[in-house]
Amino acid sequence: MKKTFILLLSTFLIFASCAEDNDDNLVANANVNFTFSHTWDNTIINNNNLTTETVVNANGESINITRLRYLVSRLQLTNTAGETYSFDGYKFTDLEAPDTYNFTPINNTIPTGTYTLKFVWGFNEEDNIDGAYLDLNSASWNWPTMLGGGYHFLQFDGMYNVDTSPSPFNFHNGTARVDTDNFEQNFAIIELETPIVITNNTTINVNMNIAEFFRNPNTWDLNVLDTPLMPNYTAQKMMQENVLSVFSITNVTQ
Structure with missing residues:
Protein backbone atom coordinates (compact mmCIF):
# COMPACT_ATOMS: atom_id res chain seq x y z
CA MET A 1 0.00 0.00 0.00
CA LYS A 2 2.83 2.38 0.87
CA LYS A 3 4.49 1.63 -2.47
CA THR A 4 1.27 2.47 -4.30
CA PHE A 5 0.93 5.78 -2.44
CA ILE A 6 4.54 6.76 -3.17
CA LEU A 7 4.08 5.93 -6.87
CA LEU A 8 0.92 8.02 -7.11
CA LEU A 9 2.58 10.93 -5.28
CA SER A 10 5.58 10.80 -7.61
CA THR A 11 3.34 10.77 -10.68
CA PHE A 12 1.40 13.78 -9.38
CA LEU A 13 4.61 15.75 -8.75
CA ILE A 14 5.89 15.00 -12.25
CA PHE A 15 2.65 16.23 -13.86
CA ALA A 16 2.61 19.31 -11.61
CA SER A 17 6.20 20.08 -12.53
CA CYS A 18 5.43 19.73 -16.24
CA ALA A 19 2.38 21.98 -15.91
CA GLU A 20 4.47 24.59 -14.11
CA ASP A 21 7.11 24.45 -16.85
CA ASN A 22 4.44 24.90 -19.52
CA ASP A 23 3.07 27.97 -17.72
CA ASP A 24 6.55 29.45 -17.59
CA ASN A 25 6.87 29.04 -21.38
CA LEU A 26 3.59 30.75 -22.20
CA VAL A 27 3.96 34.14 -23.92
CA ALA A 28 1.52 36.81 -22.75
CA ASN A 29 -0.38 38.98 -25.20
CA ALA A 30 -0.77 42.75 -25.10
CA ASN A 31 -2.96 45.31 -26.84
CA VAL A 32 -1.13 48.00 -28.80
CA ASN A 33 -2.36 51.54 -29.50
CA PHE A 34 -0.65 54.44 -31.24
CA THR A 35 -0.63 58.18 -30.66
CA PHE A 36 0.95 60.76 -32.95
CA SER A 37 2.32 64.01 -31.59
CA HIS A 38 3.68 66.95 -33.59
CA THR A 39 6.47 69.42 -32.96
CA TRP A 40 8.57 72.02 -34.69
CA ASP A 41 11.86 70.97 -33.12
CA ASN A 42 11.24 71.67 -29.40
CA THR A 43 7.92 73.48 -29.86
CA ILE A 44 4.75 71.41 -29.53
CA ILE A 45 2.32 72.02 -32.39
CA ASN A 46 -1.33 71.08 -31.93
CA ASN A 47 -4.82 72.45 -32.47
CA ASN A 48 -4.25 75.16 -29.86
CA ASN A 49 -1.38 76.90 -31.65
CA LEU A 50 -1.36 75.44 -35.18
CA THR A 51 -2.30 78.69 -36.89
CA THR A 52 -0.79 81.15 -34.39
CA GLU A 53 2.74 79.83 -33.78
CA THR A 54 5.48 81.46 -35.86
CA VAL A 55 8.37 79.11 -36.67
CA VAL A 56 11.55 79.49 -38.72
CA ASN A 57 12.73 76.87 -41.22
CA ALA A 58 16.31 75.84 -42.02
CA ASN A 59 16.46 78.39 -44.86
CA GLY A 60 15.60 81.23 -42.48
CA GLU A 61 12.01 81.84 -43.58
CA SER A 62 9.47 82.74 -40.89
CA ILE A 63 6.35 80.59 -41.25
CA ASN A 64 2.77 80.48 -40.05
CA ILE A 65 0.92 77.20 -40.65
CA THR A 66 -2.71 77.33 -41.78
CA ARG A 67 -3.32 73.61 -42.36
CA LEU A 68 -1.47 70.33 -41.85
CA ARG A 69 -3.04 66.96 -42.70
CA TYR A 70 -1.31 63.68 -43.56
CA LEU A 71 -1.85 59.95 -44.01
CA VAL A 72 0.14 56.86 -43.01
CA SER A 73 -0.76 53.21 -43.59
CA ARG A 74 0.33 49.59 -43.14
CA LEU A 75 1.73 49.98 -39.62
CA GLN A 76 3.59 46.89 -38.50
CA LEU A 77 5.74 45.76 -35.59
CA THR A 78 8.60 43.27 -36.00
CA ASN A 79 10.10 41.48 -33.01
CA THR A 80 13.68 40.33 -32.43
CA ALA A 81 12.85 36.89 -33.86
CA GLY A 82 11.86 38.49 -37.15
CA GLU A 83 8.13 37.90 -36.66
CA THR A 84 5.99 40.70 -38.09
CA TYR A 85 2.54 41.76 -36.89
CA SER A 86 0.64 43.97 -39.32
CA PHE A 87 -2.24 46.29 -38.40
CA ASP A 88 -5.18 46.85 -40.72
CA PHE A 123 -0.40 54.75 -49.62
CA ASN A 124 1.70 52.24 -51.51
CA GLU A 125 0.82 51.40 -55.11
CA GLU A 126 -1.53 48.59 -54.10
CA ASP A 127 -3.57 50.78 -51.75
CA ASN A 128 -3.50 54.10 -53.62
CA ILE A 129 -6.70 53.41 -55.56
CA ASP A 130 -8.49 56.40 -57.03
CA GLY A 131 -11.77 57.10 -55.23
CA ALA A 132 -11.68 53.91 -53.13
CA TYR A 133 -12.06 55.40 -49.62
CA LEU A 134 -15.30 57.21 -48.84
CA ASP A 135 -14.01 59.00 -45.74
CA LEU A 136 -11.00 60.36 -47.65
CA ASN A 137 -13.20 61.39 -50.57
CA SER A 138 -15.40 63.42 -48.23
CA ALA A 139 -12.28 65.02 -46.72
CA SER A 140 -11.22 66.31 -50.17
CA TRP A 141 -8.11 64.18 -49.93
CA ASN A 142 -8.04 63.03 -53.57
CA TRP A 143 -4.96 63.59 -55.74
CA PRO A 144 -5.85 64.94 -59.21
CA THR A 145 -6.27 62.34 -61.95
CA MET A 146 -4.09 64.38 -64.32
CA LEU A 147 -1.27 64.02 -61.74
CA GLY A 148 -1.68 60.27 -61.29
CA GLY A 149 -4.82 59.99 -59.17
CA GLY A 150 -5.17 58.25 -55.85
CA TYR A 151 -4.79 60.34 -52.71
CA HIS A 152 -2.67 62.98 -51.05
CA PHE A 153 -0.02 61.89 -48.57
CA LEU A 154 0.32 65.40 -47.12
CA GLN A 155 -1.38 68.79 -47.23
CA PHE A 156 0.81 71.37 -45.51
CA ASP A 157 -0.23 74.98 -46.16
CA GLY A 158 0.77 78.31 -44.73
CA MET A 159 2.46 81.65 -45.19
CA TYR A 160 6.20 82.28 -45.32
CA ASN A 161 8.31 85.42 -44.91
CA VAL A 162 5.58 86.51 -42.50
CA ASP A 163 7.95 89.01 -40.87
CA THR A 164 8.75 90.79 -44.15
CA SER A 165 6.58 90.09 -47.21
CA PRO A 166 4.05 87.30 -46.51
CA SER A 167 3.49 84.81 -49.34
CA PRO A 168 1.51 81.56 -49.45
CA PHE A 169 2.95 78.06 -49.77
CA ASN A 170 1.22 74.74 -50.52
CA PHE A 171 3.50 71.86 -49.59
CA HIS A 172 1.40 68.97 -50.95
CA ASN A 173 2.81 65.47 -51.44
CA GLY A 174 1.51 62.52 -53.47
CA THR A 175 2.13 60.66 -56.74
CA ALA A 176 4.92 62.22 -58.82
CA ARG A 177 4.16 63.09 -62.44
CA VAL A 178 7.17 62.49 -64.69
CA ASP A 179 5.35 63.84 -67.76
CA THR A 180 1.93 63.51 -69.40
CA ASP A 181 0.52 60.02 -68.74
CA ASN A 182 3.76 58.97 -67.00
CA PHE A 183 3.59 58.79 -63.20
CA GLU A 184 5.86 57.49 -60.45
CA GLN A 185 4.84 56.08 -57.10
CA ASN A 186 6.08 58.42 -54.42
CA PHE A 187 5.27 56.78 -51.08
CA ALA A 188 8.06 56.15 -48.55
CA ILE A 189 8.77 53.33 -46.11
CA ILE A 190 9.36 54.75 -42.64
CA GLU A 191 11.48 52.41 -40.50
CA LEU A 192 12.08 53.45 -36.89
CA GLU A 193 14.89 51.48 -35.27
CA THR A 194 14.20 52.51 -31.67
CA PRO A 195 13.47 49.29 -29.69
CA ILE A 196 9.92 49.14 -28.31
CA VAL A 197 9.68 46.83 -25.29
CA ILE A 198 6.11 45.58 -24.83
CA THR A 199 5.35 43.84 -21.53
CA ASN A 200 1.70 44.84 -21.11
CA ASN A 201 -1.02 46.81 -22.89
CA THR A 202 0.96 49.55 -24.60
CA THR A 203 0.59 52.96 -26.20
CA ILE A 204 3.36 53.90 -28.63
CA ASN A 205 3.86 57.61 -29.27
CA VAL A 206 5.25 58.58 -32.66
CA ASN A 207 6.34 62.19 -33.09
CA MET A 208 6.34 64.15 -36.33
CA ASN A 209 9.01 66.88 -36.36
CA ILE A 210 7.51 69.18 -38.99
CA ALA A 211 10.76 71.14 -39.33
CA GLU A 212 12.40 68.10 -40.96
CA PHE A 213 10.22 68.49 -44.05
CA PHE A 214 12.26 71.59 -44.89
CA ARG A 215 15.82 70.55 -44.09
CA ASN A 216 16.95 66.93 -44.32
CA PRO A 217 18.52 66.03 -46.69
CA ASN A 218 17.14 68.89 -48.83
CA THR A 219 17.19 72.42 -47.42
CA TRP A 220 13.94 73.85 -48.72
CA ASP A 221 13.88 77.36 -50.18
CA LEU A 222 10.25 78.48 -50.14
CA ASN A 223 11.21 81.53 -52.19
CA VAL A 224 11.84 79.08 -55.05
CA LEU A 225 9.53 76.16 -54.20
CA ASP A 226 6.30 77.47 -52.71
CA THR A 227 3.41 76.76 -55.10
CA PRO A 228 2.31 74.94 -57.19
CA LEU A 229 4.33 71.91 -56.11
CA MET A 230 1.91 69.08 -56.94
CA PRO A 231 2.86 68.91 -60.65
CA ASN A 232 6.56 69.54 -59.91
CA TYR A 233 8.34 66.18 -60.21
CA THR A 234 11.59 67.38 -58.61
CA ALA A 235 9.74 68.88 -55.64
CA GLN A 236 7.74 65.69 -55.12
CA LYS A 237 10.88 63.55 -55.05
CA MET A 238 12.56 65.97 -52.63
CA MET A 239 9.55 65.62 -50.31
CA GLN A 240 9.84 61.84 -50.51
CA GLU A 241 13.48 62.10 -49.41
CA ASN A 242 12.83 64.56 -46.61
CA VAL A 243 9.98 62.64 -44.99
CA LEU A 244 12.35 59.81 -44.03
CA SER A 245 13.68 61.82 -41.08
CA VAL A 246 10.39 63.35 -39.93
CA PHE A 247 9.16 60.61 -37.55
CA SER A 248 10.61 59.18 -34.34
CA ILE A 249 9.50 57.10 -31.34
CA THR A 250 9.30 59.45 -28.37
CA ASN A 251 7.42 57.57 -25.67
CA VAL A 252 6.11 54.09 -24.82
CA THR A 253 3.59 53.77 -21.97
CA GLN A 254 2.09 50.60 -20.52
Missing part, protein backbone atom coordinates in the same frame (compact mmCIF):
# COMPACT_ATOMS: atom_id res chain seq x y z
CA GLY A 89 -6.33 50.28 -41.79
CA TYR A 90 -4.75 53.65 -42.37
CA LYS A 91 -4.37 56.73 -40.21
CA PHE A 92 -5.54 60.11 -41.46
CA THR A 93 -4.45 62.96 -39.18
CA ASP A 94 -5.67 66.54 -39.20
CA LEU A 95 -3.80 68.71 -36.71
CA GLU A 96 -6.92 70.83 -36.24
CA ALA A 97 -8.75 67.74 -34.89
CA PRO A 98 -7.13 66.20 -31.74
CA ASP A 99 -9.32 63.10 -31.99
CA THR A 100 -7.39 62.14 -35.14
CA TYR A 101 -4.06 62.02 -33.26
CA ASN A 102 -4.80 58.50 -31.95
CA PHE A 103 -4.93 55.19 -33.80
CA THR A 104 -6.29 51.95 -32.34
CA PRO A 105 -6.08 49.12 -34.89
CA ILE A 106 -8.89 46.57 -34.93
CA ASN A 107 -6.41 43.67 -34.78
CA ASN A 108 -4.12 45.13 -32.14
CA THR A 109 -3.26 42.12 -29.94
CA ILE A 110 0.32 40.81 -30.22
CA PRO A 111 2.70 38.77 -28.03
CA THR A 112 4.83 40.67 -25.56
CA GLY A 113 8.43 41.24 -26.62
CA THR A 114 10.79 43.78 -28.15
CA TYR A 115 9.76 45.32 -31.47
CA THR A 116 10.59 47.96 -34.06
CA LEU A 117 7.97 49.94 -35.97
CA LYS A 118 7.57 50.36 -39.72
CA PHE A 119 4.84 52.05 -41.76
CA VAL A 120 4.08 53.53 -45.16
CA TRP A 121 4.05 57.27 -45.71
CA GLY A 122 0.83 57.76 -47.67
Whole structure:
Protein backbone atom coordinates (compact mmCIF):
# COMPACT_ATOMS: atom_id res chain seq x y z
CA MET A 1 0.00 0.00 0.00
CA LYS A 2 2.83 2.38 0.87
CA LYS A 3 4.49 1.63 -2.47
CA THR A 4 1.27 2.47 -4.30
CA PHE A 5 0.93 5.78 -2.44
CA ILE A 6 4.54 6.76 -3.17
CA LEU A 7 4.08 5.93 -6.87
CA LEU A 8 0.92 8.02 -7.11
CA LEU A 9 2.58 10.93 -5.28
CA SER A 10 5.58 10.80 -7.61
CA THR A 11 3.34 10.77 -10.68
CA PHE A 12 1.40 13.78 -9.38
CA LEU A 13 4.61 15.75 -8.75
CA ILE A 14 5.89 15.00 -12.25
CA PHE A 15 2.65 16.23 -13.86
CA ALA A 16 2.61 19.31 -11.61
CA SER A 17 6.20 20.08 -12.53
CA CYS A 18 5.43 19.73 -16.24
CA ALA A 19 2.38 21.98 -15.91
CA GLU A 20 4.47 24.59 -14.11
CA ASP A 21 7.11 24.45 -16.85
CA ASN A 22 4.44 24.90 -19.52
CA ASP A 23 3.07 27.97 -17.72
CA ASP A 24 6.55 29.45 -17.59
CA ASN A 25 6.87 29.04 -21.38
CA LEU A 26 3.59 30.75 -22.20
CA VAL A 27 3.96 34.14 -23.92
CA ALA A 28 1.52 36.81 -22.75
CA ASN A 29 -0.38 38.98 -25.20
CA ALA A 30 -0.77 42.75 -25.10
CA ASN A 31 -2.96 45.31 -26.84
CA VAL A 32 -1.13 48.00 -28.80
CA ASN A 33 -2.36 51.54 -29.50
CA PHE A 34 -0.65 54.44 -31.24
CA THR A 35 -0.63 58.18 -30.66
CA PHE A 36 0.95 60.76 -32.95
CA SER A 37 2.32 64.01 -31.59
CA HIS A 38 3.68 66.95 -33.59
CA THR A 39 6.47 69.42 -32.96
CA TRP A 40 8.57 72.02 -34.69
CA ASP A 41 11.86 70.97 -33.12
CA ASN A 42 11.24 71.67 -29.40
CA THR A 43 7.92 73.48 -29.86
CA ILE A 44 4.75 71.41 -29.53
CA ILE A 45 2.32 72.02 -32.39
CA ASN A 46 -1.33 71.08 -31.93
CA ASN A 47 -4.82 72.45 -32.47
CA ASN A 48 -4.25 75.16 -29.86
CA ASN A 49 -1.38 76.90 -31.65
CA LEU A 50 -1.36 75.44 -35.18
CA THR A 51 -2.30 78.69 -36.89
CA THR A 52 -0.79 81.15 -34.39
CA GLU A 53 2.74 79.83 -33.78
CA THR A 54 5.48 81.46 -35.86
CA VAL A 55 8.37 79.11 -36.67
CA VAL A 56 11.55 79.49 -38.72
CA ASN A 57 12.73 76.87 -41.22
CA ALA A 58 16.31 75.84 -42.02
CA ASN A 59 16.46 78.39 -44.86
CA GLY A 60 15.60 81.23 -42.48
CA GLU A 61 12.01 81.84 -43.58
CA SER A 62 9.47 82.74 -40.89
CA ILE A 63 6.35 80.59 -41.25
CA ASN A 64 2.77 80.48 -40.05
CA ILE A 65 0.92 77.20 -40.65
CA THR A 66 -2.71 77.33 -41.78
CA ARG A 67 -3.32 73.61 -42.36
CA LEU A 68 -1.47 70.33 -41.85
CA ARG A 69 -3.04 66.96 -42.70
CA TYR A 70 -1.31 63.68 -43.56
CA LEU A 71 -1.85 59.95 -44.01
CA VAL A 72 0.14 56.86 -43.01
CA SER A 73 -0.76 53.21 -43.59
CA ARG A 74 0.33 49.59 -43.14
CA LEU A 75 1.73 49.98 -39.62
CA GLN A 76 3.59 46.89 -38.50
CA LEU A 77 5.74 45.76 -35.59
CA THR A 78 8.60 43.27 -36.00
CA ASN A 79 10.10 41.48 -33.01
CA THR A 80 13.68 40.33 -32.43
CA ALA A 81 12.85 36.89 -33.86
CA GLY A 82 11.86 38.49 -37.15
CA GLU A 83 8.13 37.90 -36.66
CA THR A 84 5.99 40.70 -38.09
CA TYR A 85 2.54 41.76 -36.89
CA SER A 86 0.64 43.97 -39.32
CA PHE A 87 -2.24 46.29 -38.40
CA ASP A 88 -5.18 46.85 -40.72
CA GLY A 89 -6.33 50.28 -41.79
CA TYR A 90 -4.75 53.65 -42.37
CA LYS A 91 -4.37 56.73 -40.21
CA PHE A 92 -5.54 60.11 -41.46
CA THR A 93 -4.45 62.96 -39.18
CA ASP A 94 -5.67 66.54 -39.20
CA LEU A 95 -3.80 68.71 -36.71
CA GLU A 96 -6.92 70.83 -36.24
CA ALA A 97 -8.75 67.74 -34.89
CA PRO A 98 -7.13 66.20 -31.74
CA ASP A 99 -9.32 63.10 -31.99
CA THR A 100 -7.39 62.14 -35.14
CA TYR A 101 -4.06 62.02 -33.26
CA ASN A 102 -4.80 58.50 -31.95
CA PHE A 103 -4.93 55.19 -33.80
CA THR A 104 -6.29 51.95 -32.34
CA PRO A 105 -6.08 49.12 -34.89
CA ILE A 106 -8.89 46.57 -34.93
CA ASN A 107 -6.41 43.67 -34.78
CA ASN A 108 -4.12 45.13 -32.14
CA THR A 109 -3.26 42.12 -29.94
CA ILE A 110 0.32 40.81 -30.22
CA PRO A 111 2.70 38.77 -28.03
CA THR A 112 4.83 40.67 -25.56
CA GLY A 113 8.43 41.24 -26.62
CA THR A 114 10.79 43.78 -28.15
CA TYR A 115 9.76 45.32 -31.47
CA THR A 116 10.59 47.96 -34.06
CA LEU A 117 7.97 49.94 -35.97
CA LYS A 118 7.57 50.36 -39.72
CA PHE A 119 4.84 52.05 -41.76
CA VAL A 120 4.08 53.53 -45.16
CA TRP A 121 4.05 57.27 -45.71
CA GLY A 122 0.83 57.76 -47.67
CA PHE A 123 -0.40 54.75 -49.62
CA ASN A 124 1.70 52.24 -51.51
CA GLU A 125 0.82 51.40 -55.11
CA GLU A 126 -1.53 48.59 -54.10
CA ASP A 127 -3.57 50.78 -51.75
CA ASN A 128 -3.50 54.10 -53.62
CA ILE A 129 -6.70 53.41 -55.56
CA ASP A 130 -8.49 56.40 -57.03
CA GLY A 131 -11.77 57.10 -55.23
CA ALA A 132 -11.68 53.91 -53.13
CA TYR A 133 -12.06 55.40 -49.62
CA LEU A 134 -15.30 57.21 -48.84
CA ASP A 135 -14.01 59.00 -45.74
CA LEU A 136 -11.00 60.36 -47.65
CA ASN A 137 -13.20 61.39 -50.57
CA SER A 138 -15.40 63.42 -48.23
CA ALA A 139 -12.28 65.02 -46.72
CA SER A 140 -11.22 66.31 -50.17
CA TRP A 141 -8.11 64.18 -49.93
CA ASN A 142 -8.04 63.03 -53.57
CA TRP A 143 -4.96 63.59 -55.74
CA PRO A 144 -5.85 64.94 -59.21
CA THR A 145 -6.27 62.34 -61.95
CA MET A 146 -4.09 64.38 -64.32
CA LEU A 147 -1.27 64.02 -61.74
CA GLY A 148 -1.68 60.27 -61.29
CA GLY A 149 -4.82 59.99 -59.17
CA GLY A 150 -5.17 58.25 -55.85
CA TYR A 151 -4.79 60.34 -52.71
CA HIS A 152 -2.67 62.98 -51.05
CA PHE A 153 -0.02 61.89 -48.57
CA LEU A 154 0.32 65.40 -47.12
CA GLN A 155 -1.38 68.79 -47.23
CA PHE A 156 0.81 71.37 -45.51
CA ASP A 157 -0.23 74.98 -46.16
CA GLY A 158 0.77 78.31 -44.73
CA MET A 159 2.46 81.65 -45.19
CA TYR A 160 6.20 82.28 -45.32
CA ASN A 161 8.31 85.42 -44.91
CA VAL A 162 5.58 86.51 -42.50
CA ASP A 163 7.95 89.01 -40.87
CA THR A 164 8.75 90.79 -44.15
CA SER A 165 6.58 90.09 -47.21
CA PRO A 166 4.05 87.30 -46.51
CA SER A 167 3.49 84.81 -49.34
CA PRO A 168 1.51 81.56 -49.45
CA PHE A 169 2.95 78.06 -49.77
CA ASN A 170 1.22 74.74 -50.52
CA PHE A 171 3.50 71.86 -49.59
CA HIS A 172 1.40 68.97 -50.95
CA ASN A 173 2.81 65.47 -51.44
CA GLY A 174 1.51 62.52 -53.47
CA THR A 175 2.13 60.66 -56.74
CA ALA A 176 4.92 62.22 -58.82
CA ARG A 177 4.16 63.09 -62.44
CA VAL A 178 7.17 62.49 -64.69
CA ASP A 179 5.35 63.84 -67.76
CA THR A 180 1.93 63.51 -69.40
CA ASP A 181 0.52 60.02 -68.74
CA ASN A 182 3.76 58.97 -67.00
CA PHE A 183 3.59 58.79 -63.20
CA GLU A 184 5.86 57.49 -60.45
CA GLN A 185 4.84 56.08 -57.10
CA ASN A 186 6.08 58.42 -54.42
CA PHE A 187 5.27 56.78 -51.08
CA ALA A 188 8.06 56.15 -48.55
CA ILE A 189 8.77 53.33 -46.11
CA ILE A 190 9.36 54.75 -42.64
CA GLU A 191 11.48 52.41 -40.50
CA LEU A 192 12.08 53.45 -36.89
CA GLU A 193 14.89 51.48 -35.27
CA THR A 194 14.20 52.51 -31.67
CA PRO A 195 13.47 49.29 -29.69
CA ILE A 196 9.92 49.14 -28.31
CA VAL A 197 9.68 46.83 -25.29
CA ILE A 198 6.11 45.58 -24.83
CA THR A 199 5.35 43.84 -21.53
CA ASN A 200 1.70 44.84 -21.11
CA ASN A 201 -1.02 46.81 -22.89
CA THR A 202 0.96 49.55 -24.60
CA THR A 203 0.59 52.96 -26.20
CA ILE A 204 3.36 53.90 -28.63
CA ASN A 205 3.86 57.61 -29.27
CA VAL A 206 5.25 58.58 -32.66
CA ASN A 207 6.34 62.19 -33.09
CA MET A 208 6.34 64.15 -36.33
CA ASN A 209 9.01 66.88 -36.36
CA ILE A 210 7.51 69.18 -38.99
CA ALA A 211 10.76 71.14 -39.33
CA GLU A 212 12.40 68.10 -40.96
CA PHE A 213 10.22 68.49 -44.05
CA PHE A 214 12.26 71.59 -44.89
CA ARG A 215 15.82 70.55 -44.09
CA ASN A 216 16.95 66.93 -44.32
CA PRO A 217 18.52 66.03 -46.69
CA ASN A 218 17.14 68.89 -48.83
CA THR A 219 17.19 72.42 -47.42
CA TRP A 220 13.94 73.85 -48.72
CA ASP A 221 13.88 77.36 -50.18
CA LEU A 222 10.25 78.48 -50.14
CA ASN A 223 11.21 81.53 -52.19
CA VAL A 224 11.84 79.08 -55.05
CA LEU A 225 9.53 76.16 -54.20
CA ASP A 226 6.30 77.47 -52.71
CA THR A 227 3.41 76.76 -55.10
CA PRO A 228 2.31 74.94 -57.19
CA LEU A 229 4.33 71.91 -56.11
CA MET A 230 1.91 69.08 -56.94
CA PRO A 231 2.86 68.91 -60.65
CA ASN A 232 6.56 69.54 -59.91
CA TYR A 233 8.34 66.18 -60.21
CA THR A 234 11.59 67.38 -58.61
CA ALA A 235 9.74 68.88 -55.64
CA GLN A 236 7.74 65.69 -55.12
CA LYS A 237 10.88 63.55 -55.05
CA MET A 238 12.56 65.97 -52.63
CA MET A 239 9.55 65.62 -50.31
CA GLN A 240 9.84 61.84 -50.51
CA GLU A 241 13.48 62.10 -49.41
CA ASN A 242 12.83 64.56 -46.61
CA VAL A 243 9.98 62.64 -44.99
CA LEU A 244 12.35 59.81 -44.03
CA SER A 245 13.68 61.82 -41.08
CA VAL A 246 10.39 63.35 -39.93
CA PHE A 247 9.16 60.61 -37.55
CA SER A 248 10.61 59.18 -34.34
CA ILE A 249 9.50 57.10 -31.34
CA THR A 250 9.30 59.45 -28.37
CA ASN A 251 7.42 57.57 -25.67
CA VAL A 252 6.11 54.09 -24.82
CA THR A 253 3.59 53.77 -21.97
CA GLN A 254 2.09 50.60 -20.52
